[in-house]
Amino acid sequence: QTIAMSTGSNPSNRLADYVHLTLDPVDDQTFWHIAEYMNPNKRDVVGVFKIAPETDNDVGIVAINQPNDGTLSITETVEVTVRNFGSLPQSDIPVSFSVDGGPVVNEVVSGPIASATNAIYTFTATADMGVVGTTYSITATTALVGDEDLTNDAFTKDVTFLEPDDVGVTAITAPVSGSGLGATETVTVTVENFGGDPQTDVPVFYNIDGGADEAGVVPGPVPVGGSVSFDFPTTADLSVLGSYDFVAGTELAGDADTSNDDIAATISNTVCQPVSDCAGFDDGVTFLELADQDLTVNCGPDGYADDTSIVFNFDLDDNPFEGVLQMGFANSVYAIWIDFNDNGVFEPSEVISNEFVASANTDFAFTVDFGTLTGVTLGTHLMRVRGEDEDQAGDVLDPCDDLAFGRTNDYTANVSGVLGVEEQGIQDASMIVVSLGNNRFEVTLTNPELTDLMNIKVHNILGQTVLSNWIENENGVYKYELDMSYAASGVYLVRMGTRTAGQVKRIIVE
Numbered sequence: 001q002t003i004a005m006s007t008g009s010n011p012s013n014r015l016a017d018y019v020h021l022t023l024d025p026v027d028d029q030t031f032w033h034i035a036e037y038m039n040p041n042k043r044d045v046v047g048v049f050k051i052a053p054e055t056d057n058d059v060g061i062v063a064i065n066q067p068n069d070g071t072l073s074i075t076e077t078v079e080v081t082v083r084n085f086g087s088l089p090q091s092d093i094p095v096s097f098s099v100d101g102g103p104v105v106n107e108v109v110s111g112p113i114a115s116a117t118n119a120i121y122t123f124t125a126t127a128d129m130g131v132v133g134t135t136y137s138i139t140a141t142t143a144l145v146g147d148e149d150l151t152n153d154a155f156t157k158d159v160t161f162l163e164p165d166d167v168g169v170t171a172i173t174a175p176v177s178g179s180g181l182g183a184t185e186t187v188t189v190t191v192e193n194f195g196g197d198p199q200t201d202v203p204v205f206y207n208i209d210g211g212a213d214e215a216g217v218v219p220g221p222v223p224v225g226g227s228v229s230f231d232f233p234t235t236a237d238l239s240v241l242g243s244y245d246f247v248a249g250t251e252l253a254g255d256a257d258t259s260n261d262d263i264a265a266t267i268s269n270t271v272c273q274p275v276s277d278c279a280g281f282d283d284g285v286t287f288l289e290l291a292d293q294d295l296t297v298n299c300g301p302d303g304y305a306d307d308t309s310i311v312f313n314f315d316l317d318d319n320p321f322e323g324v325l326q327m328g329f330a331n332s333v334y335a336i337w338i339d340f341n342d343n344g345v346f347e348p349s350e351v352i353s354n355e356f357v358a359s360a361n362t363d364f365a366f367t368v369d370f371g372t373l374t375g376v377t378l379g380t381h382l383m384r385v386r387g388e389d390e391d392q393a394g395d396v397l398d399p400c401d402d403l404a405f406g407r408t409n410d411y412t413a414n415v416s417g418v419l420g421v422e423e424q425g426i427q428d429a430s431m432i433v434v435s436l437g438n439n440r441f442e443v444t445l446t447n448p449e450l451t452d453l454m455n456i457k458v459h460n461i462l463g464q465t466v467l468s469n470w471i472e473n474e475n476g477v478y479k480y481e482l483d484m485s486y487a488a489s490g491v492y493l494v495r496m497g498t499r500t501a502g503q504v505k506r507i508i509v510e
Contacts, residue, residue, distance in 0.1 A: 004039070020032075020034045021034075055087070055149055062155060069196075078097050080095065080123075081121075082095065084113040085152060091113075095143070163195050170190050171189065177268040179273070182239050187234075201217055202217065204249065206232060216233055244266065245266055246265045249261045274400050276302070281405060283405035284297070305408070310412065316370060324364065329405065333387065335351055335384075338350055376415065377504070378416060385408070387406050429503065431443070431444070440484065441494075450478075456482075466487060492509060
């Protein structure tokens with residue numbers, strides 16, 4: 001029970017100065033509790049309670065341990081737990097049970113059972129529960145002469161003679177919705193045995209968005225009434241941002257109830273939404289003027305705001321772009337990314353501006369020059385703006401890191417216009433990646449108008465460069481055989497182009 005409920009908040013950072021719990025020496029059973037609470041200001045309260053039997057003679061059934069759901073018979077053992085709720089020891093306690101309100105079986109627990117303790121008793125008589133698919137209601141009762149509380153004497157339990165074969169998937173535990181999901185996500189399910197027999201070698205499957213089934217076999221054993229976790233041998237590609245509809249289930253031959261075989265779940269791959277505090281001291285980027293936008297930067301709940309409805313239009317005919325921003329706190333740092341490859345990860349190569357700002361609430365000028373960036377692509381992309389108080393916890397250059405004081409805002413960048421002659425030639429070229437097997441790939445970029453050397457780079461999903469090389473032109477074709485057999489499995493980005501322009505393709509190393 002609640003002794004007292006506060007109706008106000010304690011303005012002090014001191015707590016429990018006047019709290020005490022002590023045992024009364026008169027009976028060694030009564031507790032006295034003294035505490036301070038707010039109602040609405042500081043108040044004291046005294047509560048008294050006792051944890052001890054209130055009666056001398058009181059016993060009852062607290063559990064029916066057997067039988068349990070499963071494969072039953074016409075001679076089921078009945079086992080119960082008898083508790084002595086009273087303060088006096090008890091012996092020769094009459095007990096009984098009946099099934100579905102039928103004939104009552106009477107026996108005696110010899111005891112003794114000490115005060116506030118339990119005893120297990122197994123009836124000599126058995127119960128008839130031999131019909132498959134039937135649920136039986138079994139009631140056990142004590143009948144102590146002079147029992148002072150009859151409300152706790154009886155206990156009832158339903159027991160079902162289960163069909164022998166009945167399994168199903170009850171949960172998809174992995175992957176889980178979040179940011180940074182990749183192309184090789186392990187799919188984990190929970191398989192439960194609803195039937196009366198243990199199960200081994202249970203066929204299971206999963207599919208995504210109604211596609212082809214991916215199969216597996218759960219070796220087991222899956223115990224009666226129990227469950228096991230199973231990892232499918234085939235992983236799932238969730239690298240593209242969005243939601244994926246999963247269905248997973250069992251395909252046990254002779255399953256008695258197919259209605260509980262399958263389960264559905266939606267897993268979403270989203271852009272990370274780091275947490276920070278921008279409300280307390282107005283930390284982070286508070287004002288931003290760039291391209292065709294001039295706006296006050298939103299301080300969202302928990303320091304993150306999805307402002308992708310706001311579009312920054314970058315017309316490359318106007319490159320470079322002069323920007324102005326303000327920070328809400330002195331000695332701060334900011335970073336701006338554009339996700340040119342649209343993979344939902346803001347990589348170091350996609351930072352378009354990052355500088356230290358010494359003064360608060362003061363215009364700070366900066367320049368974004370697309371001519372100095374690599375991997376620029378036309379179209380709409382996610383744009384992330386982050387700012388923080390530099391000497392506080394968190395790394396503003398880690399786009400997913402939580403910040404102690406700062407804010408993170410996501411916008412939309414629309415890159416349009418005409419690239420330079422060389423850049424336009426690369427943009428118009430045809431880039432193709434063909435798998436040659438054994439994690440080897442042939443990468444080609446074709447445009448007869450291109451003649452200069454091209455550079456090929458491979459980045460992992462953290463933005464780290466794992467390969468860089470130069471390629472010569474052969475009749476308008478740049479060809480490179482990429483050997484990734486040495487690399488760890490995962491998703492990689494292949495870029496072919498020059499310092500100022502290029503095309504990017506994604507590959508999967510298995």
